[in-house]
Amino acid sequence: xxxxxxxxxxxxxxxxxxxxxxxxxxxxxxxxxxxxxxxxxxxxxxxxxxxxxxxxxxxxxxxxxxxxxxxxxxxxxxxxxxxxxxxxxxxxxxxxxxxxxxxxxxxxxxxxxxxxxxxxxxxxxxxxxxxxxxxxxxxxx
Amino acid sequence: xxxxxxxxxxxxxxxxxxxxxxxxxxxxxxxxxxxxxxxxxxxxxxxxxxxxxxxxxxxxxxxxxxxxxxxxxxxxxxxxxxxxxxxxxxxxxxxxxxxxxxxxxxxxxxxxxxxxxxxxxxxxxxxxxxxxxxxxxxxxxxxxxxxxxxxxxxxxxxxxxxxxxxxxxxxxxxxxxxxxxxxxxxxxxxxxxxxxxxxxxxxxxxxxxxxxxxxxxxxxxxxxxxxxxxxxxxxxxxxxxxxxxxxxxxxxxxxxxxxxxxxxxxxxxxxxxxxxxxxxxxxxxxxxxxxxxxxxxxxxxxxxxxxxxxxxxxxxxxxxxxxxxxxxxxxxxxxxxxxxxxxxxxxxxxxxxxxxxxxxxxxxxxxxxxxxxxxxxxxxxxxxxx
Numbered sequence: 001x002x003x004x005x006x007x008x009x010x011x012x013x014x015x016x017x018x019x020x021x022x023x024x025x026x027x028x029x030x031x032x033x034x035x036x037x038x039x040x041x042x043x044x045x046x047x048x049x050x051x052x053x054x055x056x057x058x059x060x061x062x063x064x065x066x067x068x069x070x071x072x073x074x075x076x077x078x079x080x081x082x083x084x085x086x087x088x089x090x091x092x093x094x095x096x097x098x099x100x101x102x103x104x105x106x107x108x109x110x111x112x113x114x115x116x117x118x119x120x121x122x123x124x125x126x127x128x129x130x131x132x133x134x135x136x137x138x139x140x141x
Numbered sequence: 142x143x144x145x146x147x148x149x150x151x152x153x154x155x156x157x158x159x160x161x162x163x164x165x166x167x168x169x170x171x172x173x174x175x176x177x178x179x180x181x182x183x184x185x186x187x188x189x190x191x192x193x194x195x196x197x198x199x200x201x202x203x204x205x206x207x208x209x210x211x212x213x214x215x216x217x218x219x220x221x222x223x224x225x226x227x228x229x230x231x232x233x234x235x236x237x238x239x240x241x242x243x244x245x246x247x248x249x250x251x252x253x254x255x256x257x258x259x260x261x262x263x264x265x266x267x268x269x270x271x272x273x274x275x276x277x278x279x280x281x282x283x284x285x286x287x288x289x290x291x292x293x294x295x296x297x298x299x300x301x302x303x304x305x306x307x308x309x310x311x312x313x314x315x316x317x318x319x320x321x322x323x324x325x326x327x328x329x330x331x332x333x334x335x336x337x338x339x340x341x342x343x344x345x346x347x348x349x350x351x352x353x354x355x356x357x358x359x360x361x362x363x364x365x366x367x368x369x370x371x372x373x374x375x376x377x378x379x380x381x382x383x384x385x386x387x388x389x390x391x392x393x394x395x396x397x398x399x400x401x402x403x404x405x406x407x408x409x410x411x412x413x414x415x416x417x418x419x420x421x422x423x424x425x426x427x428x429x430x431x432x433x434x435x436x437x438x439x440x441x442x443x444x445x446x447x448x449x450x451x452x453x454x455x456x457x458x459x460x461x462x463x464x465x466x467x468x469x470x471x472x473x474x475x476x477x478x479x480x481x482x483x484x485x486x487x488x489x490x491x492x493x494x495x496x497x498x499x500x501x502x503x504x505x506x507x508x509x510x511x512x513x514x515x516x517x518x519x520x521x522x523x524x525x526x527x
Contacts, residue, residue: 013279021276047273047392073299073399075291076344081262081284090341091282095292095394105394106281113344118299135280 010083014133020048023062028134031126034062035100046102065100067124068141072097076113094138096122106136144414148378150236151369152523153246154183154362155486160326160477162256164356169201171358172252173209179360184373185246190362192217192238192247194231196480198267200252217244222270223384225428225513226403228482230384232521235363245368250360251479257356261285270514273391286430287351289515291343293399294433298345301448303436305345307455309336311432312349312474314460319471321461321498326355327475350432352473359482361489366526375493375527380506381415383407387516396516404441404510404518411508412443415522419443422522423504424491425465426484428512429472438510439467441518461499469499484509485521492525 017025020036024047027034036048040057044065051058072095080089094108094116104124108116121141128134156178158171166174172195180187187210193203201209203218217238221231228249235247255261262284265271274289283289297303316331331349339348363379370376385407389395396402412418419442427435427442436450444465445453459467470476470487477483488509490496496504504525511519 013275013284015276015280018276046395047277073292073296075288075295076341077282077288078341078343079287080282081288082279082282085282088282093281093283093288093292103394105278105283118296133280137281 010086012084012129013082014129020050024048025133027062027064028126028136029128029132031134033065033067033124035065035102036060037063044101065098069096069098069104069122069124071095071116071118071120071122072103073118074108074116092116094122096138098124104136106138108138110139143416146236146240146382147414147416148380148524148526149240149366150363151366151376151378152361152485152489153364153369153372153374154179154185155489156180156182156360157324157479157483157486158358160324160355160357162326162355164254164257168199168252168254168258169205170252171254171356172200172250172360175252175358175360176206176210176248176250179248179362182374183362183364185362187211188213189246190248191215192235192244194219194221194235194247194249196227196251197222199264200250206248217247222268223511223514223517223519224268224270225430225480226384226511226517226519227513228480228485229382229509229511229519229521230517232363232379232485233382233384233519236379236382239363239365245365247363248360249363249482250358251482252358253479254356255354255478260354270391274515277392278394287343287346289393290431290434291346293393293437294345294431296399297433297437297448301451303451305337305347306333307436307451308345308350308432309333310454311429311435312336315429315468315472315474318461318469318499319475322470322476325471325476326353327471346431346433352430353475353478355477357477357479359479359486361482361485375525377489377492378524378526379521380417380524381411381413381522382520383410383414384517384519390517391515393515400437400447401441402516402518404438404512404520407518407520408442411520411522417506417522421506422465422508424469424488424501424507425467426469426488426507426509427467428481428484428510429468429474430512432474434512435467438512442508442510461501466501469496469501481511488523492523
């Protein structure tokens with residue numbers, strides 16, 4: 001076994017799903033991009049919440065949504081602010097206008113910083129980080 | 142019809158501690174030290190304070206103020222949880238409290254150990270308003286305000302051609318102003334080249350685009366204008382004050398327009414309450430958590446059109462002696478980070494004509510903004526009424 005001098009690996013921050021968001025994270029784990037839709041007026045909303053801000057219905061359902069989208073903007077994180085991300089910095093995080101009508105913020109892979117443009121097409125991928133949690137990332141479409 | 146709150150309340154006292162990097166004092170001690178200074182500045186006794194708005198989370202709560210200042214009859218205890226927009230939004234709450242007769246003198250106070258205590262990415266975890274960011278942003282590597290606000294700055298650059306030269310102008314001018322003030326963390330000149338050579342934090346923000354992590358305390362007293370008139374200092378009235386909350390307030394990612402936030406709603410209301418417009422402003426203290434944030438706010442305040450903030454700030458316009466001097470104390474970028482209460486203190490000094498080497502000649506009317514909590518925006522317009 002390891003000795004007391006073995007450094008602890010920094011822990012990755014993980015989402016703590018709420019009663020509202022649990023179906024979304026369950027979908028991610030299954031490789032399905034599930035978004036909350038109002039059962040009354042049909043409008044999509046993200047992040048998940050109890051009440052539809054358009055018609056105030058509290059009934060909703062999670063439906064699978066398309067994974068394509070276009071880059072709205074981005075940042076390149078150089079200073080990690082968190083020990084876990086020290087090893088991966090610098091990393092690009094893209095904010096994407098999904099075709100499904102919401103935005104998703106996730107790491108952008110396989111694209112160099114100088115080539116990123118507003119409106120560039122990307123698609124969402126699924127990266128399992130443990131048995132429970134799968135996180136999103138983007139690659140060029 | 143004149144707004145019922147216009148000039149009914151005044152900033153009657155101001156106080157601050159030394160701004161440092163490193164202190165043995167607690168955030169509560171800094172907050173109380175600044176509070177005692179503000180009370181003395183107004184010519185009041187601690188016993189006169191009957192309302193408190195402590196910055197939250199961090200520092201003390203109302204119970205601490207009663208226990209330390211011996212407040213005999215506290216009538217109002219409030220938190221205004223709006224991040225960097227808190228202090229200026231608290232002026233609205235305090236003005237309502239004194240104008241309605243609930244209180245006579247409301248204390249707004251901040252104490253912070255941002256350098257010697259917990260750093261920003263840790264502090265934010267205490268905020269209930271950051272629950273969504275913790276669930277959806279932290280796991281993919283977004284923790285700190287620099288990372289949360291950088292995408293908006295990048296979009297402004299892509300859409301409007303704003304450049305890092307514009308960002309540098311804010312940093313350099315703010316530093317020039319800081320050097321004129323004796324109580325600042327950053328007291329050496331900064332050049333455009335040094336700005337451009339500073340390390341990247343979260344693109345497009347470099348180190349010198351980011352505000353300071355510092356230790357210090359700041360406090361102000363808001364009093365009913367008829368009572369403030371008889372106090373020690375020139376009467377500085379609150380002409381207009383407002384807070385505004387953006388769409389998708391707890392998630393920048395889901396906001397339809399990243400460059401349109403709370404100030405877009407609060408600024409028109411404050412101007413209307415005050416009965417003045419951008420052309421009447423002699424000096425402006427703009428919340429500067431990041432250089433770009435100043436450019437964005439100047440647009441929303443109506444000093445220039447959307448997208449024109451970059452060119453607007455060039456050629457000395459925002460420096461002392463220019464058309465619109467801003468952040469005449471050195472701001473959060475160079476003086477210290479006490480959540481913008483130092484901006485309110487500086488504006489009050491300018492209107493009292495107590496700003497020393499940074500004094501804007503004949504300053505009569507000025508404005509101050511707060512910005513934070515992922516896009517809340519507050520504004521106060523003050524006037525020298527003495």
